[in-house]
Amino acid sequence: xxxxxxxxxxxxxxxxxxxxxxxxxxxxxxxxxxxxxxxxxxxxxxxxxxxxxxxxxxxxxxxxxxxxxxxxxxxxxxxxxxxxxxxxxxxxxxxxxxxxxxxxxxxxxxxxxxxxxxxxxxxxxxxxxxxxxxxxxxxxxxxxxxxxxxxxxxxxxxxxxxxxxxxxxxxxxxxxxxxxxxxxxxxxxxxxxxxxxxxxxxxxxxxxxxxxxxxxxxxxxxxxxxxxxxxxxxxxxxxxxxxxxxxxxxxxxxxxxxxxxxxxxxxxxxxxxxxxxxxxxxxxxxxxxxxxxxxxxxxxxxxxxxxxxxxxxxxxxxxxxxxxxxxxxxxxxxxxxxxxxxxxxxxxxxxxxxxxxxxxxxxxxxxxxxxxxxxxxxxxxxxxxxxxxxxxxxxxxxxxxxxxxxxxxxxxxxxxxxxxxxxxxxxxxxxxxxxxxxxxxxxxxxxxxxxxxxxxxxxxxxxxxxxxxxxxxxxxxxxxxxxxxxxxxxxxxxxx
Ligand code: NDP
Ligand code: HEM
Numbered sequence: 001x002x003x004x005x006x007x008x009x010x011x012x013x014x015x016x017x018x019x020x021x022x023x024x025x026x027x028x029x030x031x032x033x034x035x036x037x038x039x040x041x042x043x044x045x046x047x048x049x050x051x052x053x054x055x056x057x058x059x060x061x062x063x064x065x066x067x068x069x070x071x072x073x074x075x076x077x078x079x080x081x082x083x084x085x086x087x088x089x090x091x092x093x094x095x096x097x098x099x100x101x102x103x104x105x106x107x108x109x110x111x112x113x114x115x116x117x118x119x120x121x122x123x124x125x126x127x128x129x130x131x132x133x134x135x136x137x138x139x140x141x142x143x144x145x146x147x148x149x150x151x152x153x154x155x156x157x158x159x160x161x162x163x164x165x166x167x168x169x170x171x172x173x174x175x176x177x178x179x180x181x182x183x184x185x186x187x188x189x190x191x192x193x194x195x196x197x198x199x200x201x202x203x204x205x206x207x208x209x210x211x212x213x214x215x216x217x218x219x220x221x222x223x224x225x226x227x228x229x230x231x232x233x234x235x236x237x238x239x240x241x242x243x244x245x246x247x248x249x250x251x252x253x254x255x256x257x258x259x260x261x262x263x264x265x266x267x268x269x270x271x272x273x274x275x276x277x278x279x280x281x282x283x284x285x286x287x288x289x290x291x292x293x294x295x296x297x298x299x300x301x302x303x304x305x306x307x308x309x310x311x312x313x314x315x316x317x318x319x320x321x322x323x324x325x326x327x328x329x330x331x332x333x334x335x336x337x338x339x340x341x342x343x344x345x346x347x348x349x350x351x352x353x354x355x356x357x358x359x360x361x362x363x364x365x366x367x368x369x370x371x372x373x374x375x376x377x378x379x380x381x382x383x384x385x386x387x388x389x390x391x392x393x394x395x396x397x398x399x400x401x402x403x404x405x406x407x408x409x410x411x412x413x414x415x416x417x418x419x420x421x422x423x424x425x426x427x428x429x430x431x432x433x434x435x436x437x438x439x440x441x442x443x444x445x446x447x448x449x450x451x452x453x454x455x456x457x458x459x460x461x462x463x464x465x466x467x468x469x470x471x472x473x474x475x476x477x478x479x480x481x482x483x484x485x486x487x488x489x490x491x492x493x494x495x496x
Contacts, residue, residue, distance in 0.1 A: 076117050214257055322400050
């Protein structure tokens with residue numbers, strides 16, 4: 001027999017279909033609380049979407065250690081070969097709203113929450129090893145160029161290429177975005193990169209700089225622009241369909257986690273800044289070291305509860321894993337929790353997606369809106385620290401080793417130098433095949449087609465600094481494509 005429908009206070013409903021009215025033709029009585037409650041809840045069903053990475057797809061999985069890296073880190077998640085840790089994953093596009101089509105050309109977010117016995121460790125990365133900018137000051141401006149124009153309310157290629165032309169260090173990431181990897185066939189057909197330099201530290205108090213790479217087992221598969229357009233014409237949810245159906249069918253995607261490691265002393269000797277998010281660490285100099293395997297194997301039972309409510313943050317590290325001087329990472333460390341308090345509420349950490357599963361949460365933060373849980377440790381007197389009630393105390397054994405830093409505080413200018421073009425040049429000239437280069441030229445020419453001539457020329461001058469063939473290839477592709485009116489999605493007052 002079906003259970004009885006009740007109000008949120010547990011009282012049984014007499015009807016879920018008919019309003020309480022004065023006479024059969026109405027009006028409705030104000031005392032029909034059930035109706036008011038139902039409509040009021042509907043009004044509150046949406047929460048603010050993520051300010052970036054709003055469209056996403058998520059699922060549960062398992063991480064298994066396959067190789068010993070205890071000489072680099074004391075983190076218990078890596079404590080022994082065979083050790084398994086539960087994981088929540090979310091992939092996303094960056095710019096689109098929560099209803100955006102899945103197969104749009106964009107960087108993909110690659111977020112993982114590892115529920116370790118020492119607390120949650122989040123890796124909030126992308127499917128690219130680098131980023132468009134290297135100083136957090138530029139992040140909000142960059143994101144605005146990806147979102148809608150305030151007047152036209154449309155995406156603005158003029159703004160995108162204007163910004164990139166003014167920040168030539170972005171060319172490395174723009175090259176990947178416009179390459180085949182700009183539209184992966186599914187979240188499973190892409191790698192994940194921690195992107196920033198992080199740190200590992202071991203029981204002896206030694207610190208190592210590190211990059212995280214999750215290489216996929218499914219192969220890199222991509223859609224061309226034309227294929228993606230066709231798919232969007234028939235379904236906007238291609239990734240969600242693929243993800244959901246594959247997992248329900250028992251076909252579980254996998255990634256191998258590798259790290260690249262750099263000693264603290266070696267960091268000073270590199271001819272590039274190893275903390276610059278627009279640069280990779282060349283594999284030849286810093287080989288990939290295998291660590292373990294990530295398998296995604298279970299759909300969320302409730303998408304809103306586990307995926308929309310998920311709060312990933314680079315600030316979530318555990319003993320043995322730490323940050324680095326990377327300026328962008330430093331800003332991200334505080335920005336995400338701030339966003340979560342706004343998007344989800346003060347106690348977002350205790351929502352099912354975010355609550356630690358393998359470690360006890362014990363802190364002295366009190367009360368506040370939606371304090372729906374207790375952590376009073378069984379003693380209501382122990383609500384401050386220090387106290388005589390045996391309340392929780394800090395553990396100095398998990399103190400990170402000290403870090404020597406430059407004592408001169410200053411706003412150091414980030415000039416663009418020839419160094420900024422070395423790695424994109426290698427990608428363009430040595431990694432991409434002739435066919436991949438051709439598609440890169442066409443994709444980029446198509447993306448900048450609606451821009452003004454002045455923006456196009458400024459961007460082509462950036463490509464010229466990478467490689468003359470790059471600029472020439474994009475120019476020729478642009479000339480062979482049909483002209484698009486500049487005003488389509490360009491503000492009229494754009495500089496000529
Ligand atoms: P390698 O030849 O060892 O590495 C080349 C890398 O390029 C591989 O990791 C490959 O990824 C990746 N790659 C292939 N096609 C594309 C594409 N369309 N978009 C982005 N990446 C692609 O040389 P280096 O390590 O010296 O790197 C050379 C250049 O490759 C770098 O300057 C950088 O632009 C790019 N790159 C480097 C990475 C790194 O961490 N060193 C990571 C990704 C890109 P995979 O093997 O996973 O298929
Ligand atoms: C999401 C800020 C750079 C990857 C977000 C969110 C904010 C944010 C506020 C929304 C969080 C939420 O509501 O849950 C910033 C700032 C950056 C920055 C200030 C630079 C200073 C980056 C970089 C990467 C990245 C460099 C990747 C290497 C992601 C991902 C998400 C995200 C994957 C989605 C997380 C999820 O799946 O819920 N970012 N970001 N961001 N960001 Fe960033």
